[in-house]
Amino acid sequence: MDTGEPRDWVSPRTDLVTALLGVWFGIGLMIDAWAHTNLAGELETFFTPWHAVFYSGFAAVSGWMVWQAWRNVRAGRQGLAAVPRGYLAGLVAIPAFAAFGFADMMWHTLLGIETTVDILFSPSHLGLITTMLLIITTPLRSAWNAPDVGARPSLGRLLPALVGLAFATTLVSLFLSYGDAMQWRPARIVEAFSIMDDGGAERLATAMVISNVILLTPVLLLLRRWELPFGAMTLMYAVATLMSGAQTEFGNLPVLLAVVGGGLVGDLLIRWLRPSAARRREYWTFAGLSGFATWALYIGAASAAGGGLPAVPELWTGAPIVAGLIGLVLGVLFLPNATVPAPAGGAEAGTGGGAEAGTGGGVEKA
Incomplete structure (x- = not known):
């Protein structure tokens, strides 16, 4: 009853x-x-x-x-x-x-x-x-x-939601760990993008694509709902590295720190661009630049700790660009049309309703 x-x-x-x-x-x-x-x-x-x-x-x-x-x-x-x-x-x-x-x-x-x-x-x-x-x-x-x-x-009010979603991200990365670029050690990253005949370049490039999607998707979801406070993305990326670190016994620490650095750059981009459901162009720009920055740092950290830049320049220069383009595609898929702000006096309701109600209402009812 x-x-x-x-x-x-x-x-x-x-x-x-x-x-x-x-x-x-x-x-x-x-x-x-x-x-x-x-x-x-x-x-x-x-x-x-x-x-x-x-x-x-x-x-x-x-x-x-x-x-x-x-x-x-x-x-x-x-x-x-x-x-x-x-x-x-x-x-x-x-x-x-x-x-x-x-x-x-x-x-x-x-x-x-x-x-x-x-x-x-x-x-x-x-x-x-x-x-x-x-x-x-x-x-x-x-x-x-x-x-x-x-x-x-x-950040304090949103902390429980951020922690919950960040740990959910680690679960996804665990069950896709055969495509987890964060488990690669620096020397192996340099080697994979230096030798073209052992299949390592293909495996690493695939893992970077999968990991890019896993990391960026939760952030884009949150940005459709809220204007994220500074530190939110860094926190989420830091938690997201823990599962990969546990599986490698944190033997690839430079790579993990580079991903956390990507979260910090993302926070700076959010502060600069203020991406939101009502600011589609800025939302798309953030998605592309964030993906590029994270994986440029990834290649940079691997090169610094793994003995120098990989021998194939097309790979180490192009991989971050591919990550940025994938981020842009994700941004377009998440926000194909900008949300029209609600009239004055109903703005707050419009944030949780209107175009967002399909997401917000469905989630909240649970």
Whole structure:
């Protein structure tokens, strides 16, 4: 039975706790990914310390989210009226994640432990990652149309949403890690773009395209909704490097720092261009320049730490340009038409509605 009251938003502090418990959850997965990559020969059972950290993080964030709904039930609400705005999809994902966790345990018990690329295609793992994405992005959905956020939120107010989306980005990069350019070491990057007959150039170029899309897409999504505060993109890129760093034991630190530097350049571009849903030209310009800058820094850092510039100039000069062009295409796809500002007196509502309502409304209802 649904008592019919309008659903409420939780407080920013509650969202922050949800995000921080999601960090526990996400770091547990990073530790498990590190173990599968670096201790593959030693994994013989489902019951490992790495799984303990991962599943305890799930229990912590799930318990906290269920408690938010239960508090409303105790106050007399029933049905959907008891579920805070933005929390429904995450709450639905909790029992689904538990079911996939049980399926994963049975899979490992009957079929063994995956130690190579097959780990990224296991049906139980794909179920776990999908439901985990829904859980840890709960603060983003909660903030999307929250009445106190506005079109120009502060970094502190947007922090839970940024953390949730950034860790979601790491999950995507993990399950596409066969195309993760952030795992390449500097010397290998220089070698790949210097030798044309071993397939390394093709693999690296493909990985750069995939990683560029993974990194830039969440930022473009946020820029359609908000004017991002300075530091937001740097934070997201820094978190995004953690999964790659965990898998390589941070042996490619110059490359990871270059990507974080790309986030900082992106923040400077946001401050300069002020891209938004209403400023399509600036939005497109940001998308192209940000992609170019990140991967120019990537090539530069690899060259500085890996023994000099690659031997094939077409590759090391053209790869960042390709990244910029892909960024431009993403910008056009995300914002083919500029959002018309709402009339005076309804501007704030127009930010969450109008052209954005297809995105904002759909997310917020969850």
